[in-house]
Amino acid sequence: MPKSPEQKIMELEAKVKLLEKQKALLEKQAYVADKKAIIFDMMINLAEQEYQIDIRKNSPPELSNLSEKNKRKL
Template identity: 85%
Template structure:
């Protein structure tokens, strides 16, 4: 008597997929290049609901109101967003400069010890 072949089923979680893969799949579906089923087969994703969750989380569709989320922003809103982004980048730059300064001081100190 032959034994039935066992299929390899490995339960996967959201953590098994990289963010870049998730965003790539969402972009592919939203652009209309592929459907959910096509992407499921192409990227070996076990469940349709996994992709739907990514679409809700990372997509440009307002699932509560069932409308696309791509409303045009006024120039004032765009300027405010860019100003906030500039402030954030300036803070990050200052932090990185401080870390580089400390690293340089440590290197000089360690060189003097040796």
């Protein structure tokens, strides 16, 4: 039996509410993740200053060099 237009509207409204809740949750998770990244960055900066050690690597990644070496071996 086909659904009436009112039933379709009710189902769509329920889907919209569910999607709005999911969106709000994902936005909150993104906000928390951004704050964590900022805090971790601050912690690394403080540790580097306090203990005079390099925690972050300053050399560029050598991924492209490795892939070229692997190609030559084949």
